[in-house]
Amino acid sequence: MRRGLPEEVVAGLRAVRDARELDEVECGHDAVLVTAFLSGWYLTLDGRVLTVSFFGEDVGVPVEASPVQRRRVVAIARRRFELPGLDVLWPVRGDGASDCVVCDGSGWQVGGTDVGSGEPGEMPCRGCHGLGWTD
Numbered sequence: 272m273r274r275g276l277p278e279e280v281v282a283g284l285r286a287v288r289d290a291r292e293l294d295e296v297e298c299g300h301d302a303v304l305v306t307a308f309l310s311g312w313y314l315t316l317d318g319r320v321l322t323v324s325f326f327g328e329d330v331g332v333p334v335e336a337s338p339v340q341r342r343r344v345v346a347i348a349r350r351r352f353e354l355p356g357l358d359v360l361w362p363v364r365g366d367g368a369s370d371c372v373v374c375d376g377s378g379w380q381v382g383g384t385d386v387g388s389g390e391p392g393e394m395p396c397r398g399c400h401g402l403g404w405t406d
């Protein structure tokens with residue numbers, strides 16, 4: 272899915288890219304690595320989410336993420352990169368939506384350990400995939 276990103280988001284993502292050594296997917300697909308766990312998860316500068324498996328038959332071959340995967344990766348990207356313009360990739364809460372009962376509406380759950388800080392980690396909620404609400 273291509274929605275395009277605002278110029279300030281593209282500039283912000285380019286700054287992220289400029290601050291680190293890029294891997295093959297980042298170079299080949301004009302993307303930024305958002306997170307990695309069993310697979311690499313990338314946000315491209317045109318707003319797509321790609322995943323690259325680290326195991327199995329298709330190792331290293333980027334594929335478009337599923338809608339649920341996409342939502343989870345965008346949730347992480349919004350928090351990690353702090354670029355408000357990424358909201359263009361975020362669904363609008365409908366009038367009939369309810370706060371997610373799994374995460375009490377936060378969109379996040381404690382899980383694993385943040386390898387950078389050693390503190391408990393957080394991941395997008397399994398119930399709402401980071402939205403904080405369900406339809």
Ligand SMILES: [Zn+2]
Pocket residue numbers: 371372373374375376377378379396397398399400401402403404
């Ligand atoms: Zn939730």
